[in-house]
Amino acid sequence: MTIVLASVRRRRTAFVATFLSVFLGSSIVMAFAAMLDTSFGDGVPKADRTTLSIVATVVGGWGAIIVASAVATTVAVAARQRATELALLRSAGATPRQVVRLIVGETAVVAAAGAVLAVPVGYVLGRGLLAMLSASDQVSSGVEYRFGGAALGVGVGVGFVVALLATRIAARRAARRTIREAMFEADAGGRRIGRVRFWAGLVCLGIAAQNVVLSLTMVDGKKVYDVQMIASEACIFAGIGFALLSPIILDRAVRLLGGVVGRVGGTAGELAVAGIRQRVQQAATPLMPIIVVTSIAMGTLYMQAVTNALHAKSNDKVTETLNYVVVGMIVVFAAVMLVNLVVTVMNDRRGEFAQQRLVGATQKQLLTMVGAESAVLLAVGLLFGTIGGLLTVVPFTLKTTHSVVPDASIGIYVGIVLTVAALTVGAMLVAGRRAAGADAVSVLREAANA
Numbered sequence: 001m002t003i004v005l006a007s008v009r010r011r012r013t014a015f016v017a018t019f020l021s022v023f024l025g026s027s028i029v030m031a032f033a034a035m036l037d038t039s040f041g042d043g044v045p046k047a048d049r050t051t052l053s054i055v056a057t058v059v060g061g062w063g064a065i066i067v068a069s070a071v072a073t074t075v076a077v078a079a080r081q082r083a084t085e086l087a088l089l090r091s092a093g094a095t096p097r098q099v100v101r102l103i104v105g106e107t108a109v110v111a112a113a114g115a116v117l118a119v120p121v122g123y124v125l126g127r128g129l130l131a132m133l134s135a136s137d138q139v140s141s142g143v144e145y146r147f148g149g150a151a152l153g154v155g156v157g158v159g160f161v162v163a164l165l166a167t168r169i170a171a172r173r174a175a176r177r178t179i180r181e182a183m184f185e186a187d188a189g190g191r192r193i194g195r196v197r198f199w200a201g202l203v204c205l206g207i208a209a210q211n212v213v214l215s216l217t218m219v220d221g222k223k224v225y226d227v228q229m230i231a232s233e234a235c236i237f238a239g240i241g242f243a244l245l246s247p248i249i250l251d252r253a254v255r256l257l258g259g260v261v262g263r264v265g266g267t268a269g270e271l272a273v274a275g276i277r278q279r280v281q282q283a284a285t286p287l288m289p290i291i292v293v294t295s296i297a298m299g300t301l302y303m304q305a306v307t308n309a310l311h312a313k314s315n316d317k318v319t320e321t322l323n324y325v326v327v328g329m330i331v332v333f334a335a336v337m338l339v340n341l342v343v344t345v346m347n348d349r350r351g352e353f354a355q356q357r358l359v360g361a362t363q364k365q366l367l368t369m370v371g372a373e374s375a376v377l378l379a380v381g382l383l384f385g386t387i388g389g390l391l392t393v394v395p396f397t398l399k400t401t402h403s404v405v406p407d408a409s410i411g412i413y414v415g416i417v418l419t420v421a422a423l424t425v426g427a428m429l430v431a432g433r434r435a436a437g438a439d440a441v442s443v444l445r446e447a448a449n450a
Contacts, residue, residue: 017340022114025067030122030155032060072166111163204241231396235299238388243288272372293334294385299392305408346431354440370432
């Protein structure tokens with residue numbers, strides 16, 4: 001335990017990211033799962049029980065999937081950054097089992113703290129969610145709030161258990177590498193994605209395509225909410241699928257557009273492209289929340305706007321509220337996830353920035369390079385996020401209005417783009433400024449003694 005706690009202190013940036021991911025994710029999931037506890041309370045009317053169950057299973061279910069993906073990604077990034085250290089442990093005589101046990105033990109300490117501290121926050125968020133449902137007359141004001149087994153079980157399961165499983169998978173993969181392979185992977189930031197991740201991404205895209213076909217062929221277009229239930233899943237699965245395949249997507253995009261970026265961005269653009277090619281998997285890490293939030297926000301908001309236009313005013317407050325809550329939840333969580341991942345990645349590049357500073361690069365030049373990298377990530381993320389969103393918008397609009405273009409303001413899309421751009425550029429520049437501004441000699445001395 002002493003070794004574990006010492007390692008947690010030494011790598012506090014990566015562990016803080018893991019903690020925040022588990023803490024926030026568990027809090028959100030607990031809040032929605034508490035609606036299930038509340039629905040089982042004594043004297044809850046049947047209509048209210050149905051509404052609460054829908055909120056818990058639909059919104060909470062999708063939230064759990066997104067949160068689980070985010071937690072798994074965060075801990076996998078933290079584990080990948082330790083490839084060299086794990087290989088050195090192997091060379092010193094540690095067995096793969098001992099290495100895996102060490103890194104899983106570290107994550108268990110951090111994830112347990114995040115899950116436990118999430119309980120009071122999840123309790124408060126759940127009470128606020130019930131109050132919102134009561135204020136909008138979707139649930140009777142007399143329904144008593146309950147926070148019990150469902151909230152605690154699902155919240156801890158999604159945060160703590162997923163973190164341990166993801167860490168174990170990443171640690172086992174890292175522990176099997178030779179020291180030479182580990183050194184190369186550490187320098188390159190990881191150049192290949194695992195087979196499980198690759199096939200999971202393809203499966204998600206396949207499900208998204210299936211939802212598109214089903215919404216166009218198997219549902220009556222006059223039954224708007226039936227179409228909505230099927231079409232809405234396309235942007236979610238597509239966003240997750242593209243996010244899982246983001247290293248491959250970024251690699252292909254840079255190969256195709258690298259020359260253009262270099263000409264437009266000058267030296268900073270050329271350095272950004274070269275850096276992304278060298279460490280494509282690490283560079284693609286912030287791409288995941290960009291794609292997910294763009295895809296789901298675009299698909300959900302435009303689908304609801306079309307529904308409102310069809311009904312003059314939405315006559316299903318539950319569905320409308322759920323859609324807006326889904327988008328709000330995803331935007332907040334994606335924002336935290338993006339900042340977490342960017343800070344973790346930038347902190348891991350402090351050695352790289354220090355070496356460039358010693359050979360003459362200024363902090364301004366390094367920040368210009370980071371700005372060019374963020375522009376590339378933003379362009380690729382928005383493109384594939386938009387494609388994911390269209391997989392919901394186009395089938396839903398075509399089926400319900402017989403038009404490909406939705407009768408809704410372009411301002412929705414502009415708002416999504418501006419929000420995502422502000423989060424991405426802001427997070428990368430702030431984290432990059434901190435990483436590039438550190439004393440170069442101290443950073444390299446610290447790395448040598450780690």
